[in-house]
Amino acid sequence: MTRILIIAEHAQGKLNLSTRKTVSCAAQIADAEIDIVVFSNDAQEIATQAAQLTSVRCVLKAEHPNFAHALAATYAPAIIQMASNYSHIFAPSTTFGKDLMPRVAALLGVGQISDVMAVEGSHRFVRPIYAGNAMVTLDADPQHKLVATIRTASFQPATTNGNASIESVSISATLPTHTRFISHSEEHNDRPDLQSAARVVAGGRALGSAENFNLIYQLADQLGAGVGASRAAVDAGYAANELQVGQTGKIIAPDLYIAVGISGAIQHLTGIKDARTIVAINKDPEAPIFDVADIGLVGDLFTVLPELAKHL
């Protein structure tokens, strides 16, 4: 019997899209019973959202004052406490899940499959290695509990036709206090979130300055798109770090990705491989970005972007 526990990722009272994608992945395993656990100091609102997800059987509320912030060291012992009921434990392969799940696995004395991109059976999964330049199919020993993180770019969000029950679990595990949350900062803006946006416009080093990077914001706003940047643009200080797209930044899968002045280093291409339509605007016809682009436009971005604005 496959029984899957999913650790919900949430922020500001909202269930993250990454959790819905993790549910979709779990639902691809035949005859799986899927439960979600919500760790929070006040879990009701998030649990209610999680209970609406299709294929979820039960949502567990794990409430404790120490769960106000997602700290791996604090969550992990509580997950171990409930692990005995499950054959699989999943979380999204976001910084949240990447931080947490190996700690859970080690406490259980088992290994982990990171970044599941395809399900081929209850214990057979495909994951990327070498920055997505190869894919490995793995068989996990069914004698062991399977801990995995799910690559969100590979799955669609679960629909919301469900009606799962909501239960409370009381935490008996000792929660360590050796790790404490201090602060969190982010760029605040009204644009769609890069990770979940249907359209993304991204700029590279060719923009030349933080001021010129505003051209990217203007195009994004015209398209209702999220904004991304290459590592080179981030390193040059043109864009904030959380906008970075690529193996060392965010891996995204929008319907439309427009790369402006991005040459297309391997590590950047890894982050956009799953985009449905890739558009590249670059003045260098030899740029590797054109190898993956569905539509390429060779030209100077400072000429092309104003024209594009006119025609949109």
Next chain:
Amino acid sequence: MSKILVCIKRVVDYNVRIRVKPDSSGIVTDGVKMSINPFDEIALEEAIRLKERGIANEVIVASIGPTEAQQQLRIGLAMGADRAIHIQHDTSIEPLTAARAFLKIVEQESPLLVITGKQAIDDDNAQTGQMLAALWNRPQACFASKLEINGNIAHATREVDDGLETIELDLPAVITCDLRLNEPRYVKLPEIMKAKKKPLELFMLNEMGITLNQQFKTVKVTPPPARQKGVLVKDAKELVELLKIKGVL
């Protein structure tokens, strides 16, 4: 005074365009340039800087791998580590096994900090640091882009998906590094020569008294599906028209 243990991995150099073996059994590594995993190099740099600031007095660099992994350990010594520990093993191991082996070293050395990369760029697992922290029952700060040590407390700033998070940790603890933490120094030739005299201790993984986790079997390794060759348009007007035809605008 305190020690810092840095765990590094020998991996295919990040500039190498990797090839999948025709029999789908793995990646071609014969005759391919090997290097210290770039994230681990950042870990080394951070440890050496902490020593230079007087926060630690010894940096130990450790690696699990075949005899050739000593090349990377020697580079670590040339960068500024004081001594090296080589845990010899010729086949690839799962991260849980690596964490168990490093725990043995931690128990022997009692470091104030263990620093390693957030992931190795070959398997991209991003597990070993967290697993070590769990087995050691100590705090972890993953994807760190800033680290401050004050006595027995560390403040680590972490690169998380929606920005930056700062957490406070009681030491000892495990830190995994993101790219932004620092820029590793270049190693100069005289340092490489000097590093040859620094001590390197050898362990055999199979003799360390740990259980090798063998939970996963590789069925096959394949190249990613290639994207179809795209089309070139001549200007912005044609681009917009094509996007409309494709139904994405």
